[in-house]
Amino acid sequence: MNNENSKLTISRIIQAPRSTVWKAWSEKEHFEKWWIPEPITCKVVKMDMTPGGGFETLMSENGEEFQPHVEGCFLEIVPLERIVFTTVLTEGWKPNDPWLSMTAIITMEDASSGTKYTAEALHKNPEDSNKHLEMGFEEGWGTTIDQLEKLIMKLA
Structure with a gap:
């Protein structure tokens, strides 16, 4: 299996420092405002950002x-830099059989004009990756990044 055929990636430069991007990601009250494309609303049930x-x-x-919407487990948290979560496990490393199996890697890096925000969705095979792409990965995840940036402008 070629892992590159099983990975979807989207990246943007957000005009804000990493600390503000991190705050929007890691604080429930901010996260709920951008995580799902509008007009759909989001409610966070659990967000224990520890492995x-x-x-x-x-x-x-x-x-x-x-x-x-999504149920998963955080695998790795590096404050201000990296968030890794998966839908194939739930809280406490319990196996899960989700509607879409994936592991997401979110990275935040300094950029000359703010923060380079990258989101990668790793799938178990190219078929699942194509399913996610056909469901609107680029539009959906792109819209949420736009919403994240809009929220960040209010937080900065």
Whole structure:
């Protein structure tokens, strides 16, 4: 299996310091405002940013009936630099069988005009990667980065 065929990547320069990008990612009240493309709303159920900690979000198209969105487990946290989580495990390293198996690697690096934000989605095979791409990976994850940047402008 060629791992490059199983990975999707999106990257942007965000006009803010890493500390502000980190704050928007790591604080529940900020995270809920950008994590899912509008007009869908997000509710964070769990966000224990420690290795083995739970990560669970719900989504709602009407603001009332929340449905499962992502459930996973944080694998690695390097403050201000890197967040790794997976959907194939849940809190406490418990195996999970999600609707979309993936591991996400979020990196934040200094850039001349702010922060280089990169999100990688690693899938178990090219078929799952293509499924995620067909579901709108670039548009969806791109929209959330736009929303992240919009929120950051308010936080800065």
